[in-house]
Each structure stands twice: as structure tokens, then as C-alpha cells.
Amino acid sequence: MALPKLAVYKFASCDGCQLSILDVEDLLLDIASVVHIANFPEASREVIEGPYDLTLVEGSITTAHDAERIHEIRRESKFLVTIGACATAGGIQALKNWKDTDLFARTVYAHPEYLDTLETSTPVKNHVEVNFELRGCPVDKMALVEVVAAFVQGRRPNIPEYSVCVECKRKGTPCVMVSHGTPCLGPVTQAGCGALCPSYNRGCYGCFGPMESPNTDMLAAAWQGLGVSHRGLVDAFRSFNAYAEPFRITSDHHEALAVAKGE
């Protein structure tokens, strides 16, 4: 029986999520025994034409060309999985969505006229139908194996959508907000990282984006109780997953308040 064909595509991103695939090391051989890695330029020069059974897409849509290309990829993909904060939420580069792109271009580049970029960085799901989203900045490499394995086996991937708190507690890490007043995005952030930061006494940075039912308003209120300003809240919610809707709405709200209060 022919193995399912796997393709990996990159859009605007740092490559970190693709590298997570290569980073699984020994398991990569096992993966290659259950899927045919047909189009993965980062790993192999061999490119076999589509259609593909499973397509992994890294990166966000930031150019008119990419906005076209993602449609082509969708057409040749049976099951399309977006991987990482860029592909699922627009990534850190979505910070430009709040700013003047031309200004950036003029500031950074000697010849901005050669640039052809959209005003926004947007997640893939804003452009085409996505069958599954794997969150994280970067994605967890074992979660990536899980998604591929589950796809091949016809199984629902064991990828949680609940809060980081669940992972923290399973791991036995005491809550950093409660036990030392460290602001933490864990209660509104999707699990999947293994609650890494709180286990080092740090608050969660929200790398995995909003959890399934994020109460960002209440968490923001709790942060304010810990002495965080509106400006501080804007900074916290505007990072890797800034453009994910619940985080975006909350940061916009507190930005307006920060401006009103002259913070």
C-alpha cells in the first residue's frame, strides 16, 4: 500500500517549527516509514508533485504572492495542518498589524521600493480552510509527531485545548500567580508546552495562544491586582499570538485605557 504523501511548506516565519520536525532525530526515520516525505525542501531535495495527503504549513501570510500560493497549496492538500504561532495566529510579525508598514519599510530598508508586502500578517485560516491547528512558538516536536502519527493511524491527536494550568498542576508546579504574585498568562493560554515557564518560577508568555474558552478580561483584572499597568497588559497580550482574537481584543481594550489614562 502506498504511504500517505507529506508536504511541508513555509510562509513568513523563522523556520523554527520546521526545524522541530528535523529535531525529532531518531523518530524521523520512523515517521519516514509511515509517510512518504514528498515535498520538504528543508529536509530533502527530492520534490514529488502533489496532491498530498497531509500538508504542514508554517508561517503567516504577509505578501500578495503568499496569499495566492496558500490557495494553490490548499487545492493540492487533502488534510492541511497549520503549525506554529505564525501559521495559526499571524505570529510575532503580526505586531505590524497595529503599525504603519510603509514606515517600517522606509526605516529598515535602503530601497523600500523593492518590497512588496501586505499591510498585515494574518493566519492561514483567514485565507483557506484549515483541518487542524498545532499551536506553539515553536510547536512542541513530540506534538508534531503525535499529529502525524494520529493522521496516519486515523486517530484523534492527543492535543489539549484547555489551559496551561492543567499541565502545571499535573506536573506538580505550584501556581506562580498565587504563591508569589507573578503575573502569568497560563489560565488563558492553551496547554501543550508542558507548562515550561512556571516550572522555572516564571509566568506563562502565552506561546500557545488562547485556550478553548479564555476569560482574558478577568485575567487582566487579576494582573492589575498584581500591579500591572494597562500598558503592561498590552505588552503581555501582544507577543507571539498578538493577533489571535481573544488576545487582540484584550490588548486593544487596554491600549485604549492606557491612552485615556496617559500611561
Add this chain to the structure above:
Amino acid sequence: MSEMYVSGQSGIGRLIQALAESGHAVIGPVIRNQALVYDEIDGVEDLPKGWTDLQEPGRYRLEHRGDEKLFGYVVGPASWKQYLSPPEAVVWAGTIGTEGFKSDPVPEPPKYAFFGVRPCELAALRILDNVYTSSNGLPTVAGYTATREKAFIVAVNCSDPGGNCFCVSMDTGPTAKAGYDISITEVVHNGNMRYLLTSGSETGAEVLASIEGLNHASSEEVEAGETVLARAADMMGKRLDTEDLPNLLKGNALNPRWESIADKCLACANCTMVCPTCFCNTVDDNLSLDGEHATRTRKWDSCFTLGFSYMHGQPMRESVGARYRQWMTHKLATWVDQFGEMGCVGCGRCITWCPVGIDITQEVEAIRRGDLRDTHIGVGGYV
């Protein structure tokens, strides 16, 4: 009543040593990441001597007591369920072949001594035992039963209740009544730390009898212990009015209060994770890439997650209000129908470890004040 012994801190050290020497992994309170959790201890020096915990809704701080007490605090975010029904445990694994599949051998269950089990936690163990009781002779979950049967329990009575404690309301403390092998009461007697030890089982009595240097407690020392515990009962940080509580909650399923709690609730599941009796679990299925070896992993789950109530691709409890209602109504009302007692032991963990400080005792009071009593949750009743 069984014999009461008295010792100094060295006697406590010898007790820990005796338990370790009889093959137990001794688990007790230790400080990790600025909180008290449970972990393996080697001796009395691992205990949080001189520390106490300040607890408020959504706030926990460790502070120095200024004395030498070994047990001058209550409970942290950890509970004993992590050893009996671990956060993640393989519930079954096996290999498939042409003639069916074969189960992997199951590892020998660990032999624990739980050291420093508080009276409310003894109640929680009893409640969990009820949950995992088998109806047909086969253990429900072998890991729980085997670990529980082997566990040696050293209880510590509470002399310094915390700000969110309400064991008196739930009739579970501050004094251990049953369910332990040895119980300890810490008293400051004539300026010295004294430990009153009593056995609650034959095994406990044998262990106590084997420890050198224990003296029989004088009537004065026994009385000092009773005084400490009587005073502790008056020092509860919270109280919960349990009068007609199951009917109150079951009759208020449509109370708008649930939706107003939902405005505050993060649905983060912390309350259920820290609760010593919340037992809800899920099972994750995994299959090796070659398709031959399967693992079923049982993980702590929570009625606050959407996936918990998924059926045919839809959550049955979509609103956070419905999820909070499920949790609190189960804990304080429908649990009684299921297991003959409430699922709450008054330890206050859910209040302390809620990042936004939702207080179950206050929420009960709010429902009580706005009692609508117009619905019938729980035992059906044709309406």
C-alpha cells in the same frame, strides 16, 4: 483508646527512619517553588520546620513562624491523590499480534508511607476509596487499589488552621478520627516542641512500639494536646453552612448566579486539579508508529474543560456557568446521592489556588441569599 506516646523532634526523625527501613517511600511536606508540596523525605530535616502558610482567596505566601514547629502550616496545592491516582498513568498497554493482543506486564505498585496527612486529607482518602470501590470484586483501577492497600498513613492533627480552612463545617477536622496508622499532635509544652503519638491500627501500634526513646504521655501532656486541637477548631478561616445544601443547589440549577460566577471564572481547572477528592479522568490513546504497541494513559481531567463533555463533536456544557455549576453541584450536592457524603472536605485549596480567588463558601452563600428553588437537578423527579 490506644496508648499515647510522647517524643521530641528526634522521635519524629526515628519514625521516618523506621518507615523507610521497612521498605516505604516516605512522602511528606517539603518546600518547592515557594509552596508546600509533597515529595519524598529522608528525615525530619526535610520537613518545613519553622514555616507557615498564609492563605487567602487566590493568594498563598510562605512565612517564617519564628518558632521550631514542624507542622505549623496546613495544606498546599498538592494532595495525596497524586500518588494514588497519578496525574498521568498508563492504565493499560499491550501489543497486537495475529492472535489478538497481549497486555504488558504491570509494574509492582509502590509502597508509600504518607507522612503528614491532615484530618481533612484523611477524609479525602476515604472519599476517594468510595469512588474507587469495586462493585464486582475486580479492582476498578488496579493502580489505585494496590497502592492504597499498601500505604502507611501518618496523620498530623492541625494546630494552626489556615485562612481558607473550613474542616469544622465539613466535620472532617481539625482532629483525625479514623483512617490512619499513626497520628501526631504537635504541642508547645513548657517551651519545648512535644509530639503526641497514637496508633490507629495494629500496624501503627507495632511501628510505634518499635521506636526507641518514646515515652508514655503524661495526663498533663495529653491534656495539652486536647487544648491545642480544641483551640484549632475555633480558628477556622472560613465556614460553610451545609444546612439543606444539596437540595439548595439542586433546586437552583437555573439561578442566574451561575452565569455571574462565569464572568469571573477562568475555567482554568485549577480548583479541580488541587481538590483532594476531584477524581475526574480522561484516557488518551496512543499507538506506536509501527502500529503494534498501544498505550492507554489515564490523565487528570476536569469538568471545566470543554472536551470533558464532548459528545458527537459538541460540548454538552458549553457555557462556563454550566461547568462551574456542574463542579459545585457535584461536589456539594449530587456527590451525596452518589456516594453518601459530600465531596468537599473543607481544605480550602480551591479557594486559595483559584487565580482570581473565587470562594466556594461565598458562592454557596450567594445562592442561599438568592435562593430560587425552581429546578430539579440530581435525582430526576418528573416535573
Add this chain to the structure above:
Amino acid sequence: METLTDPAVIDQMTPIPFRVRSVREELSHTFTLELEPPDGAFEFLPGQFTMVYAFGIGEVPISISSSASQTGTILQTIRRTGAVTHALGRLKSGDYVGIRGPYGTPWPMDDIEGRDLLIIGGGIGLAPLRPAVYHALENRDDYERVVILYGTRTPDDILFEKEQRSWGDRTDLSTLMTVDAADRGWNGAVGVVTRLIGRVGFDPANTTAMVCGPEIMMTVTAERLIEGHSMAPENIYVTMERNMKCAIGVCGHCQFGSKFICTDGAVFPFPEVAGLFDIKGV
């Protein structure tokens, strides 16, 4: 191959391998597995279910659809809805599934001898009712009238159609069938199953109804029996369905008010669950 580990460590979460003897496609999305227990016999009561495990994929609660007097093999009728049921649907004769059980409460067959039986199924809900039908037919003298009412979406969705037609040919029971939407040469009844209730005789005071189908169908049916036919609520039995991980009351998923659907149900006397249907998100 040795299938069990040391008996001392076996618990109720251990799946027992059953061999698939045959697979029968019933409808476009529904199939029936015929399963052989490893020790030759599997005892259960009509209305009970098992946890069916697709190796490495997952486990789902499925009611048994065969006669409880046939213990050599059991039938489990399954609709492809999610990953696990799709995986079960790919199995072939000679493959293995894991089985735990039987679990749950049965239809009250022994308690209702001498009464009329009103068996009402909706869609795939006929599958858990079929063992009750078999029991009634195998012990026909124990019951008075036996009435089977069945409703489904379209003529293409009629479960066990041939068998239902053969029941219809019998003189010792009455069957009626309806579809929500007719097509091709359908000349039977059209409409919801409750509309069949008045069309066949039964003695409401001496009848026990067993109802299985979507929740809304069960509540409407129960209300119709109570209000339209003065049946006592306690003589109506329904079956409930919820997410289930353990089937032994230790995972918490299937709670419905005070009830664990897995151990207190899935068959309930209607009054035990009636009050809960109107509370969203119970």
C-alpha cells in the same frame, strides 16, 4: 497467545480481546460486528453495553444488539461518527477488538412479565432495543401485546429493515414504521414516531414502554405517553448517552445530575432523569 497478565493485576480497565467473526454493513454509515469472546461465552442482559476498543485508536460505549440467549458471539451495531467508530468500521473478519463489560442497567424484562410491551426506537436507537425484542419473542408467553414502533429519517436509514419486515409478518406482535422524509417508492407513514403511538392498540395501565433514540425524541415520546395516553411515568424506560471514558463510575464524564449514565443507566426509568432534560448543560 496468552491474552491476560497476572490475574492479580487485572482490573476493570483491562480490555479483553474478542475476535471479529464477521462484519455486516447495515446502512451507509452503520455496520454490525459479530464478536467471539475468548472463553467461548459472554453473558449479558438486554440493554447492556460494552466498551469497544479499537487497538491504539480509542474506546467507545456501544450497546449489544444481539439476543442475550446467544452467548457464543455477540453483535454490536455501530455508526461511523468519529475516529474510533471509523477505525472499528475498517476491521475485517479475523481482526481483534478489545471489550470491557457488559456494563449498565438492562431493560426490565423480568419485572414486566404479564404486561404489554411498547418498544419505540428512533434511528440507530433500535440497536439497544433489539435484545429486548428478541427476549420478548423467545419468551412470548411471558408478555401480553408486543408493539414495536420505529421512526427514522429516510427510507434509506431504516435499521435492520429486512428483520423489521419479518417481524411485521408475524401475528404475535405489531410493528409500525415511519420516516421523517419519504423518497423513492415509500408508501409507508411519514412523520415523527410519536404519531404512530395512537395507531396500535395497547393497554396504557398495563403497558411498559421502552424508548431509545435521540434525547428530544425520547422526551417527546414520554410526554405523549404520559399526557396523551395516561401512562404512569415509572412505566416508561429511556436510555441515555454521554461521553464515557471508563464505564465503571470512576472517570466522571457521563454524569447527568446525580446519575452516572454508565452505572446508574444507561437504561433509566423516565422519572429518574425527566427533570434534567430541560436544564441546559447538566
